[in-house]
Amino acid sequence: MQWTSILAIYALFWVVSAFILLPFGVQTHDEAGMDKIPGQAESAPANFQPKLIAKRATVLAAAVTAVYVINYAYGWITAEDLIFWGPTAN
Structure with a gap:
């Protein structure tokens, strides 16, 4: 396998991993006990840490x-x- 293929596969896995990990460890303002700003969505994260x-x-x-x-x-x-399932090779 070429290194460029490995790099492309890694990039795909990285994006999928980032989306899978997004909801873990995030709290809303209600869960964190913080005041919400008027007009703020109730589901907005209070402690979002992209790094x-x-x-x-x-x-x-x-x-x-x-x-x-x-x-x-x-x-x-x-x-x-x-x-x-499906056809099997004989």
Whole structure:
């Protein structure tokens, strides 16, 4: 596998990881015991920390990418292993 392919796969995993990690550790103003600004949405986060989310996404994406590349190299799970129904090869 070429390094550019690994980089592209890492970028995809990073974006997915960031979106998956967004809701964890976030509190609304009501949950944090803070006053809301008039007109503010009730679901607006009170403690949004994008740097922390980016760090966590970086670590998670690196781990998932490493597992993906190792699986690609050793072939533990192939496309044929993911066919659970349908025609089978004879």
